[in-house]
Amino acid sequence: MPVHNADIAARFEEIADRLEIQGANPFRIRAYRNAARTLAELPQEARVLLEKGEDLTRLPGIGADLAAKVREIVETGHCSLLDRLRRELPPAVTELLQIPGLGPKRVKALYHDLDVQTVEQLYRAARDGRIRALPGFGDKTELNILQAVEAHVSQTHRFKLAVAAQYADTLTAFLQALPGVGQVTVAGSFRRMRETVGDLDLLVTAQAGSAVMQRFTAYDEVAEVLSAGGTRASVVLKSGLQVDLRVVEPPSYGAALCYFTGSKAHNIAIRRLAQKRGLKVNEYGVFRGSERIAGDDETSVYAGVGLPWIPPELREDRGEIEAAREGRLPRLVELSDLRGDLHAHTRATDGHDSLRDMAEAARALGLSYLAITEHSRHLTVAHGLDPLRLTRQCDEIDRLNLELEGIVLLKGIEVDILEDGSLDLPDDVLGRLDLVVGAVHSRFHLTRAKQTERILRAMDHPHFTLLAHPSGRLLEQREPYDVDMLRIIRHARQRGCFLELNAHPERLDLLDSHCQMAKEEGVLVSINSDAHSRYDFANLRYGVGQARRGWLEKDDVLNTRPLAALRRLIRRTM
């Protein structure tokens, strides 16, 4: 059983949790967490690096000791430190840390004084009133634990970006209308365009002492107020979405926006940078001693630490700070760069609108071409097209193109990639099309080797243009299928075909890390709506957000090309 980076990272996290409960040196604990993060985000398996004889201490946050532990885990599947720590504290104790409000100190007290080892025992102890008797705990804490366990058991899930956007829009409008309110900005992972968000972070500028907080916590959609102070409040909406509000005075807006946008790792890196320059960065500004030298807007904060402004989508401490320092930040692709869309359906299969409706909606968004790519016959639930129906649709598109102005419809298909890697329609039919979008819609659980071979073989087909939703994941519903994405990307490069970034809010697939991989390997990515109705083109903005998180620039994106250039790129040489 090969050890993956995620396995090693999980062990390091558990070590950190256990050390924390034991009250170990906090910086030693942080070292384990930093190393866990490095490993979790490492594009190559540590196991492979070791096989190649590479020096792991060159990785950030990994020194001689942790490199040796990585090696131990890879070679033996065990970590002797963790084994020892697990003997000292019962296995389930770390799960208690997942309960909001419980940190290492309280978990330690609960275990030592009440022998609480599991979430269930915690619940019983709280219900029986045994917790309030502990020193440092009280009635209120006990009640909070009880409620937190109940919420934990009922599973807090993350919200898809597009869903969170609905709440964000109405909340923003509500706050904007309050007297004394200046700017209202949604910060946090929402602003960084993460595919899902755990909560909404709202930043509001207002004069001190204004009534914003009271009005916010009294907002009609609020189900519960978690905390409320003079400048900060947290509520849970009836939908279950948590919203944090922070009120600052206008001069601190930029610094607060940086702080509240995150990511946490990015903020830490920025503050560390400031520290080296003898400065201090907090949510109120950039300070030299007690003198405030920047903070009105974000640009001034970054300038204060010697950097150009960094787009929110890049703020993950994944190399953006180094890139900024060296003047090689990407000029990220924008929605207005898109010239067309290469994946859409009509009512001929599982879409809702006509060819003409779809064409006009795409044109209204400023697009100059749209590929119609219906499902193929294998996908019977979507009334996939057989050769005859596809031929008829092609004729209809030819006729319609004579009438349409300002937009051109391209003839395509979203053809099923069958289990053996063959395509679901005959060659002569596919040959008549402008492009062939291949997709996996079945047999998601093949082995990594078989799934990868299946896709590589499909790409070998002379008419194959574009791999749709390459990972197959559905957010919060279905894990990606197991494939070797680097091999797929390299094969695409070799075969002259492309990868889709499917902008549907439930997919957002290519993943951001794979966008970066494609860019490094020189494979263009097509940001497609996968529209099933004329309204779905609006989802392109989420695809662009994801592309930006993957560092993609205009030239890295296939459908930023004008139609003539696009045609040259997608015309396959046999």
Place this chain on the structure above:
DNA sequence: GCCGTTTTCGGCCCGACTGTTTTCAGTCG
């Protein structure tokens, strides 16, 4: 336990809110 544009030793991001205290520890973001 890691790391080095003052350093191989002595640092390691910063502040708000809550609850239990009566000046602060714990937790969170």
